[in-house]
Amino acid sequence: MTDTGKLLDVRDLCVSYRTYEGKLKVVDGLTLEVRHGEKVGLVGETGCGKTTTMRAILGILPRPAGQVDSGEIIFKGNNVLQMKQKEIQRIRGVAITAIFQNPTAALNPVFTIGQQLYDVIRSQEWRKSGKRLSGKEVHDRAVKALKEAALHDPERLLSNYPVQLSGGMKQRVCIALAMVSDAELLIADEPGTALDVTIQDQILRLSMFMMSKRNTATLYIEHSLGVIREWMDRVYVMYAGRTVEVANSVDIFRSPRHPYTRGLLEAVPKLTGGGIARGIMGRVPEYIDPPGGCRFHPRCEYRMDICTKEKPPFFDLGDEHKVACYHSGS
């Protein structure tokens, strides 16, 4: 693993939201990296800070409530957090793009698909090459993008409003919006969650196929482990704003080490029967006053004294398998 292989390197990222109740430390020491052309999964239960991580990387945290407190987000050797607005705009949407969780919310309801797609194509070309595209060029690219996203009758679609499309179609449009950029990194935030299971699989296959064809690196945020197992090279497991375990997608299923990862795997119901799946007791902690030490300790059956006091470091288990746990690490 050489430094040049890293496309995205997030180190000790801390993100908080200011609310009336106080400061929510939603992401607290998140570390992850994505290499060129690699497919990386980020798993964790709802509310563990996955979406916030995505927003921080893209620089689209809701303002003024959300803010990055510390850490580094290094994209291709440059720290995004220290960039000027102009430099960020050369990356955002051009070199890094995104697919959002809920396609209905991610498309502007009062503009046609065409209006939204045209604007994205135009502003990206302007950022990339400083060229202004003619109306016909923009139109042709839009049609091509929609076709690639396996949408029929793109001409008609361009004049439709989001409300006229099904959920699956909307997500395909979002994929087209993300793909017009030829970005080097795609961050996908549970793109199938808001859809029917059957459609979910189609969307996944489509996005993965397009990623592989273009050799785009992917950070795939997901709570479904099946998806991770089938498609990802490496997996980061996230709990309450921290990375707790990382391994390649074979090892994480064969020999999970962190008690939380094990709990997560056992919580998956099996179609082959064997009773109701085991869950993990308790719930994701509050972020205003999170538990000290290891954030998982209140729910952990292997809790030791040190877990309540000190934040566990990463223990290297070899073969790129690392775990942040005193119990399974040492």
Added chain:
Amino acid sequence: MKLSTFILRRLALSVGVLLGLSILIFVISRVVPGDPVRLALGARAPQEVVDNLSAEMHLDRSYPVQYVMWLKGVVQGDFGTSLYTRRSVSQDVRSFLPATLELAIFAGIMMTFFGILLGVLSVQKKNSWVDNVVRIISYLGVVTPAFVFAIVFVLLFGFYMDAFPISGRISPSVTPPPFITGMITVDSLITGNFRAFFSALTHLFLPALSLSMAGLSQQARIARSSMSDNLQKDYILAHRAYGIPERKIMSRYLLKPSLIPTVSILGLDFAALLSNAFLVELVFNWPGISRYGVNAILRKDLNAVAAVVMILGITFVVVNIIVDVVVAYLDPRIRMRRDRTSAL
């Protein structure tokens, strides 16, 4: 549904609304206690004269017959004659209505334009002093009656600063333009009389501003809150993530969805303008239909009352059609939703 179909449907519906309104107005004007004819002629007029006038105005017929006769006239633009002046009510309306319409339209434009502008400024500089000033103005604007603003503005701009005229529609020294629409600003523009236009505009400014303050404040508040809500929406984050310039997001992708609630409430605000117009017309000595209408009510001048209410009702219906059409234009979901239900 196409926008044209939408407009046609809306027009058809409003005919029903106006018919209902006409019945309501007629019934109310006839069931008020006291004999209006006796009131008009005075206590000492002989019964014979009263009966004659009643017959002349068809007040001796049964109510349904009276209604049909009245409605026939209304459809032809004839609202009957006034019990007091014995002049045609339509003539009176023709001379008083344009002044009020001019005032209300001008106030409506000011309220929409400045209201939304203040809302946008407030969101752009959220939590700064600009935002706080706008919030204070808009709270004051909502709770203060229009006539208070009228009096304060007269004192401030008219009396102490002497910047604006405080009475009438045009300076006595300026020749008014010929009567075309009756709205002096419009007529003077049509005839190219810029001196009259300028004079009329300065006369119009203070009354229109006082009248518009309440609606303006409401518009500013709604524009501010809907924009700051939408600013948190996923689609705005997505526009940013896809690299659309911030300026374009603000002026296009945020503004259009945020205008929907603001425009929707314009119809109600316009109705408030018409009902508040009376006191403002009184303060600025503005010869409008509201003053005429209130006098008619006090004197139980049946035909005049019915005419004023009917015309204000029509104005209100027309304004609401325009508002609905603009909202349908802004929000495809409204057009599409109708589409789906009509297909069922």
